[in-house]
Amino acid sequence: MHRERIPVYVVTGFLGSGKSTLLARWLKEAPFTNAALIVNEIGEVGIDHATLGFSGDASMLLAEACVCCSGLPALNEALEQLFWARLYRSVARFETVVIETTGLADPGPLVASLSLNAFVKERYRIAGTFTTIAAPNAPDTLAHFAEARAQLSGADVVIVTKTDLVDAQTLVAVEAQLSVERIGHSANASFGLQDALALLARPAHRIEHALTRPFSRPRSHDAITHFIAIDEAADIEALNTHVQSLIDRYGESLLRLKGLVRLKERASVAVVQFARGDARAHITEGPASAIKSGLTLIVRPGASR
Template sequence: MHRERIPVYVVTGFLGSGKSTLLARWLKEAPFSNAALIVNEIGEVGIDHATLGFSGDTSMLLADACVCCSGLPALNEALEQLFWARLHRSIERFEMVVIETTGLADPRPLVASLSLNSLVKERYRIAGTFTAIAANTALDTLSRFPEARAQLSGADAVIVTKTDLVGAQERAAVEDHIACSGTRIAHSANASFALEDALSLLAQPAPRVERTVAPPFSRLRSHDAMTRFIAIEDAPDIDALHAQVIELKERYGDSLLRLKGLVRLKDCFALVQLARGDARAQITRTSTIPNDVKSGLTLIVKPGAAR
């Protein structure tokens, strides 16, 4: 008897690429609005999972481990749990699975691992891998970070994000560079790229060029980054929080690869985001935060960075 396998979509992209912002939009649109979600984060506090606006029994967090290095068994276990819960109707029926990786993950070991677990192989299939890369830092990121090159090599489609931050000439240079990977390319400003267009992009024939392939991450040994969590309880106000972020940015300098967090203010939580290339942190008020989220900032820094 032939069984229709559940499609799995992977969303990846280097630190600060805007993949979570884009995914937050896609999860509100069909068919992802009827998907199970697995979020992988290398920090102990799951910020993306808490802020994607997607919760419930069909949403799972794999924290404090990168799936491409040490988290593959946990990923396969999560897919097994979702399948059995779906079969026994203990959760709402989902039609597909969306996996958001860490900003340092190589998606290729993840994709390969799904064929090694007998149940997962029988019940799921990879439907496509989307890689986001920020236009304003793309060329620097691809030249400096093997993780970003691995993400590009593993992409079925690349979404060049934050194109509103660059001019037409710079955007063209980025897309010309990415075209060497032989993958499909689209661009997005302010998370404007719709899910319908993304899925249509996957259906298009890939460009016929000789692909530039980065080595699998197992040959890259380990990620050249580490996480630090700074607890902050009841910050006085957003201005004081801005000042603290500026101090951290100046202290760590180029060693700071990403900063994000949820910080408790007197009357609400503030979502804090700072990526490489940002002149100023984005701090916005939010009230839709789970009760168990720790108040503070997660920093992703190079090893040996000042404390």
Template sequence: MSRPQIPVTVLTGFLGAGKTTLLNRILSEPHGHRIAVIENEFGEIGIDNALLKRRSDEQVLVMNNGCICCTVRDDLVRILGELAAKRAAGELDFERVLIETTGLADPAPVAQTFFVDPGVAEHYALDAVITVVDAVHGMAQLDAHHEAQDQVGFADRILLSKTDLVSAEQQEELSTRLHEINIRAPIIPVHFGKTDLAQILDIDAFSLDIAEALEPEFLHHFHHHHHDDDVQSFSIRLSEPLSPIRFRLGLGSLIDKYSAQLLRYKGVVHLAGYEQRVILQGVHMLMALNLAEPWLPDGPRESVLVFIGERLPEAEFRAVIDAAVLRTDAESDASFDAAMKIIDELPF
């Protein structure tokens, strides 16, 4: 008797749309589902792993050295194989898999893996492709990036995030555009990832017929996805604490100058005077700095920042962030206190 296949949900959506926010909700709510998560990030240093609020019984596997839809697809096949083997041996206990793709992934080749690779097809069944669309930036992303269009076109459900930041008219206009690209997928608003799981898990929504209609070679040729070469990422890692005021002002100046090209930026920041990690999140002009968990008392403290964008001047970004390193000998206690006072008035 064949064992039932493990349902898989592919979670996609353009850079910064709200995929990790949704995943965090799913991982932190007591819904009773046992989920193994595969997380794939754009950029050589992953930040999302640090941002995930996982429960100890959840399996989270991270793939960072490339995009799941092309260079690391073999890794995906390998990881899925290992998960299935450990589950069969009773070493792991999960009943479904959720894969978060990078914001630049084409979901078609990821979906294809579940039909074309015999080992994967034996153990897994693709349940649905869920695409998160950012209500603030979605329209511009659809205009400028074919990846954003592919993600919407291939979706079985579209989750519309950040509707709290747009007017009813803007939301309506974007929904109309999304319907024009994909008439099948229901559009469901989500506020900071809050959604009814029954609408996205175990919905048996993926249709091979539709996939073949969209991609006639779906079952025959491995689809080669071409990334937009203009989109690049770099990361900055610093072990010295940063001056809160100079970091805030320097970052602000970079955002002011390059917001149009800055598709995504995020990081964990070590600010002088703070016992807590500071999390940076941004998409174009929309930036947030929030306090997160405290640093471990004896553990290393460092800042790791990732910038993803088009034609970003990496050297200038490095120089500005480097200039925020706290110069303890040059900065008197008085100026530090003054900086802290200003920082207290900032929104984090």
């Protein structure tokens, strides 16, 4: 008997390109409102998983191991667990699966591995890979990071983010460098899911696809993570001072900084975000979370601590 396979969408993009912000919007739009969510993060604490605002109960976090490297078995295991949970109704019936990768992941090994695992291949199918890249530093990112180039190569749709921070001429130059046919623009997560799916459905000529590219594993990335535990901060101003000192200390070696920090005498946390190229950290107040309080830093190897 023919079994309809469950579509899997992969959302990837380099560190700080805004993929989690965009995905947070998409998870509120059909058909992702009725999706199972798998979030992969490098580091001790899954910050993105805690801040996406996903309301479904079919959600899994794969932390500490990148799925394009040593984390592939965990990804296949997660998909198997989700399938059986769906079948036996221990979670709400989902119609799609969304996988958010780390900002350093190459989607090629991930996509290929799903076609090589017999159980997963029989029950799931790759429906598309969306890749985000930030317009302000796209040329520098592509020039210096093989991971970003791999993400671009494996993309079915590329979404250029932070377009409000560049002029029209710069945006045209960025698009020319990308050399892809399906391109969307997003400023402050303005690019909706229906627009993304419409782009995905548009015919395009691909020279090379992630499914056909050779891959090897495990591999390593030119970055390491540190977690700095912070029990609580007196207020956002004091936290901002501490965060800025970290940014100054690491300088160009700091690729990404993010975290959730409890605020003293308040039933809330500070949500901290900083990416390479940002003028300063962005800190907002959010609802209380049971997640470990502190900051995750992703830095180049050899950076002083």
